[in-house]
Amino acid sequence: MHEAGMNNADSSMIPVITIDGPTASGKGTIAHRVGQALGWSVLDSGALYRLTALAVRDGGIDPADELAVASIAGRLDVCFDGGRIWLAGRDVAAQIREEPIGNLASQVAAYGPVRQALLARQRAFRRAPGLVADGRDMGTVVFPDAPLKIFLVASVQARAERRCKQLKEKGFSANLAGLLQDMRARDERDRSRIHAPLSAAPGAKTIDSSNLTIDATVDAVLDYWSRL
Template structure:
């Protein structure tokens, strides 16, 4: 039996601020290529939900890290299972997202989730979205995308997304939360949000989902790499 050389499995990373559309784009690109996908943000949101469910003090870094290291998680299409229940809708709530951003600043939490994220690298390839996929988790990725959009466009998208799922949403509050989250993500000491030096930046403010997916796939095709 031949052991898989994981370093030869191609990875496309898609990093960017909250609500830049990276999750949707990552899924569409992975679907187009027939690859698997990693929504790294879901792991941080799942940790945040576990913290809330278990009554853990978010200020207790070691307790939060232990929760991250012992997550009973399973992904199945649109379903996200935590400790035997589908929590996909719950982890998209703003309270969970805001807490996820806070605990993501903890180095011990990021370390606890690092190996779990890297294990998603399976043949024939992986599309990974997050905030430090290209800079920390998969620094050898063959293609790194940094997806940006102005905060007004991102807030409108998130507002529409939340209302479409039956949640109440206030545009002004969302914009305020996003600015605060962007500031926190960019300035944290551990794996701050930034483009890798070799990343291709795509501004999706005025692009449709299809146009953004095409831009990523065009970058992939330009490499002349066989999928």
């Protein structure tokens, strides 16, 4: 089990592949598969924002209070253990994937103080032999020196259908029309926020996964890596 704030000396020499993109574009799945193929660590940066959102909700914090939310983000008691995620001693891996938490995470992720509070924690995941990091600003802000930056996109319809299927498979109720509406709102919020708006990093390779299988998308990332 490791804590999200662990330091790593001389990490600038450790390679990183960043995978950024809008919600439900498949970043997390692709990042884990690429990490497995290469034997590298994986950072799901969105989990840290979702954990912050959950802590804000459970703590009765006003989500509009940027400094209070940033304070929560800076002192999260978090541990990652394989597929399990612990917050203050509770396994919350399933809870942070609920849509209300995702929407709240998108809201608090727009706050500059919150992003700053989580920056060092994200960079601490960079350890040998390498890291695959997925999120919305991995290539633009967190790891701007990454040798390979991927911008993973898919149509909003394809993304909503994937998320609907995921939620139903996990036993949650899901409504496609509602998901489409929420996704469009989150896309707009992510693209238009002042701090680290969602955009392709300079030099990023864009992959449209709308009509690609998971295996084909993973192969495309690995192919780009092999050609560096």
